[in-house]
Amino acid sequence: MTPQRAASVSAAQGWDGAANYQLFAAGSNPTFGVHEQTFGPLSLETIGADFISVLEQSGLTGRGGAAFASWRKLAATDQGRGGALLGAKPVVIANGAEGEPLSFKDKTLLTHAPHLVIDGLLIAGRAVSASLLYIYTTPSAMRSVQAAVAGRRDARKIKVTEAPESFISGEASAVVNSIANGIALPLDNRRRLSESGVKGRPTLVLNVETLAHVALIARHGVGWFRSVGSERDPGTRLISVSGHCAEQVLEVEGDASLASILGRAGVDRSDVRAVLVGGYHGQWVRPLDYTLSPSGPAGQVIRPGAGVLHVLSTGDCGLEATARMLSYLAGESAKQCGPCMFGLPAMARVLNAIAYGAPDPSLVGELQRLGNLVGGRGACHHPDGALRLVASALETFSDDVKAHLSGSCTRTLRRTA
Numbered sequence: 504m505t506p507q508r509a510a511s512v513s514a515a516q517g518w519d520g521a522a523n524y525q526l527f528a529a530g531s532n533p534t535f536g537v538h539e540q541t542f543g544p545l546s547l548e549t550i551g552a553d554f555i556s557v558l559e560q561s562g563l564t565g566r567g568g569a570a571f572a573s574w575r576k577l578a579a580t581d582q583g584r585g586g587a588l589l590g591a592k593p594v595v596i597a598n599g600a601e602g603e604p605l606s607f608k609d610k611t612l613l614t615h616a617p618h619l620v621i622d623g624l625l626i627a628g629r630a631v632s633a634s635l636l637y638i639y640t641t642p643s644a645m646r647s648v649q650a651a652v653a654g655r656r657d658a659r660k661i662k663v664t665e666a667p668e669s670f671i672s673g674e675a676s677a678v679v680n681s682i683a684n685g686i687a688l689p690l691d692n693r694r695r696l697s698e699s700g701v702k703g704r705p706t707l708v709l710n711v712e713t714l715a716h717v718a719l720i721a722r723h724g725v726g727w728f729r730s731v732g733s734e735r736d737p738g739t740r741l742i743s744v745s746g747h748c749a750e751q752v753l754e755v756e757g758d759a760s761l762a763s764i765l766g767r768a769g770v771d772r773s774d775v776r777a778v779l780v781g782g783y784h785g786q787w788v789r790p791l792d793y794t795l796s797p798s799g800p801a802g803q804v805i806r807p808g809a810g811v812l813h814v815l816s817t818g819d820c821g822l823e824a825t826a827r828m829l830s831y832l833a834g835e836s837a838k839q840c841g842p843c844m845f846g847l848p849a850m851a852r853v854l855n856a857i858a859y860g861a862p863d864p865s866l867v868g869e870l871q872r873l874g875n876l877v878g879g880r881g882a883c884h885h886p887d888g889a890l891r892l893v894a895s896a897l898e899t900f901s902d903d904v905k906a907h908l909s910g911s912c913t914r915t916l917r918r919t920a
């Protein structure tokens with residue numbers, strides 16, 4: 504996937520600020536020399552624990568899905584050091600697993616700008632005094648990551664490990680389990696990873712895009728980072744755009760409007776049925792008058808989640824699309840928790856029945872009953888993410904639900920209208 508370099512859109516205007524947006528400014532997979540020429544040298548020796556307060560002022564949030572304040576994760580790991588066995592030094596992991604089927608921004612970043620991720624990992628490592636650093640990457644980006652690490656003296660202590668291609672392999676405790684034990688399944692955590700993760704050490708897991716932003720904040724400062732985006736959502740984020748348009752990665756500013764991003768992606772909005780925001784654990788939305796932000800009033804903002812926009816055309820059925828996704832999610836359960844292991848497949852069967860025309864009005868109630876049994880009952884958030892997807896589909900495609908249960912389909916009606 505080739506990223507779009509002129510890739511910024513403003514909430515206020517159709518503004519194209521390629522000169523100000525940097526993640527891919529060094530071109531595709533640059534040498535370390537070109538990377539340093541483009542972004543400037545990195546002064547690692549100036550980084551210490553006080554960098555955590557710089558991150559706090561920047562307002563950077565995680566770009567992997569949950570959108571936690573990044574500084575809090577570093578601070579918790581720094582504090583975890585005090586309580587760790589024999590004061591064991593922390594572990595920092597750059598998480599590039601990207602198991603979300605509709606996301607490809609992290610693979611794109613690792614393939615085209617691996618040095619920025621390495622910079623961010625080295626900075627985070629220094630800020631929490633880590634002694635072990637890992638890049639956990641999908642197989643497709645492995646070669647460029649290994650070459651970038653091998654080409655840098657300052658990256659010698661970074662270990663590169665392969666992330667299995669499964670939906671759940673990027674969940675933070677699954678990342679730790681994979682690196683520590685070779686098993687990419689979530690841990691039933693009794694202790695926080697910031698206290699005890701890899702080898703019992705305080706462990707910090709940060710998404711690779713988050714680390715790329717860390718690398719630029721360390722160079723250019725808080726004011727630079729906050730000069731785009733909004734007060735509640737500063738900086739830029741990468742978005743994987745797919746579906747009824749050309750697949751592409753866009754770098755957009757925080758709080759950008761959904762409509763403006765779709766315009767930048769070349770989407771004909773008159774042919775959009777709905778947009779899935781955030782991926783398989785995200786939400787369908789329609790109409791498109793939202794902005795993308797991890798915080799803000801419901802009804803005005805939609806959470807970017809894993810940084811995914813998937814466009815459904817007016818010729819597609821949202822229920823069929825959701826049923827396929829839920830079947831996939833049911834198959835990706837790590838089968839460690841009963842409600843997830845049995846509940847998601849049962850929900851997928853019911854949703855498929857609705858989507859493919861079983862005229863039974865009781866099916867929606869059954870779906871909701873199963874959802875109540877599954878919600879909040881997993882060791883990880885996998886079932887809750889699946890429930891969010893289904894709930895948004897029932898709301899966004901409520902006219903399709905009624906039509907399907909009465910033996911027709913609004914898609915057919917639209918086509919023949």
Ligand code: SF4
Pocket residue numbers: 671689835836837838839840841843844880881882883884885886
């Ligand atoms: S909730 Fe599902 S995916 Fe998560 S740990 Fe339990 S079985 Fe595995």
